Amino acid sequence: MSRVYNFSAGPSTLPLPVLERAAAEMLDCNGSGQSVMEMSHRSKDFEKIICGTEALFRELLAIPDNYKVLFLQGGASSQFAMIPLNFMNKNGKADYVVTGQWAKKSYQEGARYGNARVVASSEDKTFSYIPELTADMFDPEADYVHVCWNNTIYGTHYSKIPPVGNIPLIADMSSSILSEKVDVAKYGMIYAGAQKNMAPAGLTVCIIREDMIGNARDITPNMFNYKTHADANSLFNTPPAYCIYILGLVLDWLKNEVGGIEKMHEINVKKAGILYDFLDGSSMFKSTVKGDDRSLMNIPFVTGDGELDKKFVAEATANGFVNIKGHRSVGGMRASIYNAMPVEGVQKLVDFMSEFEKNN
Numbered sequence: 001m002s003r004v005y006n007f008s009a010g011p012s013t014l015p016l017p018v019l020e021r022a023a024a025e026m027l028d029c030n031g032s033g034q035s036v037m038e039m040s041h042r043s044k045d046f047e048k049i050i051c052g053t054e055a056l057f058r059e060l061l062a063i064p065d066n067y068k069v070l071f072l073q074g075g076a077s078s079q080f081a082m083i084p085l086n087f088m089n090k091n092g093k094a095d096y097v098v099t100g101q102w103a104k105k106s107y108q109e110g111a112r113y114g115n116a117r118v119v120a121s122s123e124d125k126t127f128s129y130i131p132e133l134t135a136d137m138f139d140p141e142a143d144y145v146h147v148c149w150n151n152t153i154y155g156t157h158y159s160k161i162p163p164v165g166n167i168p169l170i171a172d173m174s175s176s177i178l179s180e181k182v183d184v185a186k187y188g189m190i191y192a193g194a195q196k197n198m199a200p201a202g203l204t205v206c207i208i209r210e211d212m213i214g215n216a217r218d219i220t221p222n223m224f225n226y227k228t229h230a231d232a233n234s235l236f237n238t239p240p241a242y243c244i245y246i247l248g249l250v251l252d253w254l255k256n257e258v259g260g261i262e263k264m265h266e267i268n269v270k271k272a273g274i275l276y277d278f279l280d281g282s283s284m285f286k287s288t289v290k291g292d293d294r295s296l297m298n299i300p301f302v303t304g305d306g307e308l309d310k311k312f313v314a315e316a317t318a319n320g321f322v323n324i325k326g327h328r329s330v331g332g333m334r335a336s337i338y339n340a341m342p343v344e345g346v347q348k349l350v351d352f353m354s355e356f357e358k359n360n
């Protein structure tokens with residue numbers, strides 16, 4: 001067997017021990033004589049899986065008791081509509097910080113349902129930074145403030161929580177969830193698609209403060225109402241059962257093999273440091289993001305020469321460093337180094353980049 005180093009932004013690499021365990025349990029999970037894919041979602045066997053996954057998720061992120069954890073489908077993109085449908089319900093206004101394509105899509109969807117306002121944007125410089133945010137910028141009448149915590153395409157990440165006062169803060173953490181500690185109590189809601197740092201595509205996890213649930217607009221489809229899923233403990237209809245099972249294995253790995261979120265964060269700082277240090281010292285490769293706004297998960301970089309970028313991507317791919325081509329809106333390369341990317345994968349990439357620099 002030969003496995004590549006996969007730098008894909010999503011779906012992305014999963015921890016090898018998780019894949020091995022899933023393979024071992026494929027035909028007979030926990031003595032049930034069936035694969036999780038074949039199980040009734042109403043069975044005792046699956047109840048153990050979904051409850052165990054939720055308990056581990058709560059434990060690892062230290063989620064307070066007054067927050068619901070929901071396992072939904074429809075991707076993070078469905079949240080862009082569910083959020084205004086459920087929460088733009090008092091003054092019909094919401095504030096959005098636009099720091100990338102996902103943040104912009106979320107804003108555009110919000111604008112279809114009410115008075116959505118762009119508080120600040122970094123589009124002027126290809127979203128290469130997080131705008132400075134001050135308390136006076138937010139509308140105290142906004143029903144919520146929406147931010148994208150880690151900008152997957154542009155490689156930026158907030159270094160502090162925006163000063164939103166009492167307005168509920170909603171964060172898309174699709175590409176940073178479980179990579180760092182989060183003070184959940186500072187948020188009204190956090191959500192994340194699973195396919196970046198948690199599990200296969202098909203699952204979206206939402207963490208919502210309980211008092212925010214239950215005031216959806218009348219037109220809200222049942223399936224888009226958080227109350228529907230909160231009341232049914234994510235079993236209103238068939239949940240993405242296999243994804244929830246894999247998330248459980250990933251969380252178990254994170255807790256018992258890695259040693260928890262803080263340890264994971266330390267490793268992520270180390271991994272990103274290896275790549276940023278190299279980029280800052282290189283005369284060929286340059287990081288597209290500066291200082292405090294740098295993401296630990298997604299690291300775009302360029303040579304400044306489109307042909308050289310192409311050559312690098314081709315040679316990297318041939319050497320087993322795959323999915324490293326940058327997003328078309330930034331160009332160049334992007335290394336997504338989520339939790340499951342081992343330190344050695346980043347070290348080997350940097351060795352390869354250094355070799356490439358010498359030869360070109």
Ligand SMILES: *Cc1c(COP(=O)(O)O)cnc(C)c1O
Pocket residue numbers: 010074075076077078102148150151152172173174175193194196
């Ligand atoms: C990938 C991504 C999305 C879109 O996720 P889907 O599950 O494909 O809808 C949204 N926000 C961020 C930050 C992402 O990285």
